[in-house]
Amino acid sequence: MPLLALKIDVDTFRGTLQGVPHLVEILHRHGADATFLFSLGRDHTGRAIRRAFRPGFMKKVSRTSVVSHYGLKTLMYGTLLPGPDIGRGCADILRGVRDAGFEVGIHCWDHVKWQDGVVGADMDWTEHEMRLACTQFTDVFGTEPIVHGAAGWQMNRHALRMTQRLGFHYASDCRGSHPFMPVWNAEVVHCPQLPTTLPTLDELIGVDNVVEDNVHERLLELTESPPATGHVYTLHAELEGMKLAPMFERLLLGWKQQGYELVSLQKLYAGIAVDELPRHEVLQGEIPGRSGNLLLQGPEFLADAGR
Template sequence: MIPVLLRVDIDFSFGLKKGVPYIMDVLERYGIKATFFPVMGPDTVSSHTKKFSQKGYIKRIMTMNPLKMLAGFGPLFFLRGKLLPLKYVGSGHPEILKKIISAGHELGLHSYNHAQWANQWPNLPDTYIEEELKRAGDEYRKVFKKDCRLWGSPNWRTSEYLYHLLDKNGSRYTSNTRGNSPFSPKYGDRVYKTVEFPISMPALHELIQTGIRKQDTPKIFEKCLTSDYNQWVIHCYYEGILEKEMFENVLKHLMEKGCTFYTFEQFFEQTGSGCLPACEIDSITVPGGIGKVSCQKTFLKNNYFTHLSANL
């Protein structure tokens, strides 16, 4: 039995409305539970027009197939918040969030304003981080009338003050980095209690960005597996709308290879938090990614990258 934590990031409203129902149907068919991370505040998809000058961004759009994007997202998806009213993602669709919970999945927070967090990193002011957690939490409480202590940072970009707040709020686990195994975040001499569950596997859109063929992705994922810990992140707009077939092919292949899928809570309850290594956090650019992201320091030398180079 090979454990895989399945994380579903919900960045935009159209991904929540169109992608989540499909992903939930697939997971129900295979008897899988996952942890969903919705943005709780405004849909900031229109801010992506500013990224066209960023190295690698136009290539990413082209590999996603612009015509397929128009068909799947709608012709005005980049204009939301510019010519069209700005809508909220998670809290703007409470009925879908409630369906996620009622289906037995886990729900965490993926920020209030995804674009602001991602764009300000690594210079995130402590006051901003505190306000971001508060505002996302407030939106969650409007829907569920209770607190949420699970956080997954936008673009996998974190800071020490975030762990300070998570410890203060009583969080048991979180996911803000790329890495290879669960750990206790360490900054200087201080070790934080909240367990970090890092993303250990590549994202599908990253593989395609590097030039890997869709039909080769199941084998790539198989090579990236480890026996005791794996985390796979998918996105509603990509696996739930643009690349449904590729997503399901990888999912089926992993199950055939003996993988069992877990929510974060299920994995935490099964493994606990004892005897975890204290690891420092650094930053890295992953193959197919744009810009640096936070990572477990050991991931700089011990990662899945070598499994990709042989296939390019």
């Protein structure tokens, strides 16, 4: 049976309070597993207004209703309103996800700060942010994290190195086509990447006649032929856990009809022969439907190439 891993990014305080419990209920009802990746520091979503000056950002916003998905109050956190502490304020919800049988891991410490700042950050900044998230995770769950999934698929070379140094067993920090061992400028980072292989709902809605009511059909077209290494689909507590929940349920039904087993990243990783993983360069690039650059799986790295 082909595997399709559900990776749930939780970006905000509201998404944690409302979207996460709803997703737990939906997943249980459909007999699906998943990995929840949490933002663990303060919610500073309002500071994302600075992205308005990025090429393509306003075009994306015009296709998806940011206010309806995130709420006006969330869009003021970190500017007109103080940002609530997600890890501390929602600790019972986070532990409840684990107790319900789902894998839990780290998305980031401060979502906006990471997504907007990590690409150009130095080692000290990067390590500080990742250690804050790890410490909060350990305080909440009583165990160390084993999976990392970067906010906005934004990483730098220091962050990749830290996934190895901090002992993560695997990560899902980039977009790509199949599991691999990442290489940055000929340096192999020994933390396998399980990249997101499918587009997200907000990347598809508003493009080529795709709307909220039929977006699931477009995704199901992309999963008709299962790849040997499985798929990773990234969803968001603020979208599929709230307004887009009906579309997510249609996806779950469709994927089960296509024969997929809906699993966590941990289950996907368990079926991988790590020592046999291909090594691929990682690079910064664009993908359709999303503004700016993000981390992508690049060409296979052949150490002897050109010799």
